[in-house]
Amino acid sequence: MLIDMGFAFGSANWSATNLNLPNAYELPTHMAEKVTIDKLEVAISAIQSLDEGSVRSCFADCPEEWGLPAADVKAAADLVVARRSAIREIVLNGNPHIK
Numbered sequence: 728m729l730i731d732m733g734f735a736f737g738s739a740n741w742s743a744t745n746l747n748l749p750n751a752y753e754l755p756t757h758m759a760e761k762v763t764i765d766k767l768e769v770a771i772s773a774i775q776s777l778d779e780g781s782v783r784s785c786f787a788d789c790p791e792e793w794g795l796p797a798a799d800v801k802a803a804a805d806l807v808v809a810r811r812s813a814i815r816e817i818v819l820n821g822n823p824h825i826k
Contacts, residue, residue, distance in 0.1 A: 736803060743802035748810050751820035759822055767825065771815045782808050 736746055754762065786804040789795050810817070819825065 743798045746802050746806055748806050752817050753821035762825055764825055774811055774814050779808050
């Protein structure tokens with residue numbers, strides 16, 4: 728599955744030099760209104776249990792037409808691997824109303 732979440736890295740124009748994974752990510756309203764913590768926990772657990780190779784393979788599958796430099800893809804993958812254990816806090820910090 729490929730999900731284009733460029734803004735999850737701080738902006739749509741991120742690169743290896745300005746990559747920023749915020750400590751809070753606010754879900755789009757149309758999604759946040761339909762989500763409960765119980766539903767999120769399933770996805771959060773699945774993300775946290777992914778091994779490093781699986782995470783990196785997602786980034787290796789970027790379409791060539793996107794024109795992403797290899798250094799940017801590697802930097803994004805490195806950041807996600809390092810921060811995947813904090814995904815619960817990142818989502819809940821950005822969406823405190825989710826119960």
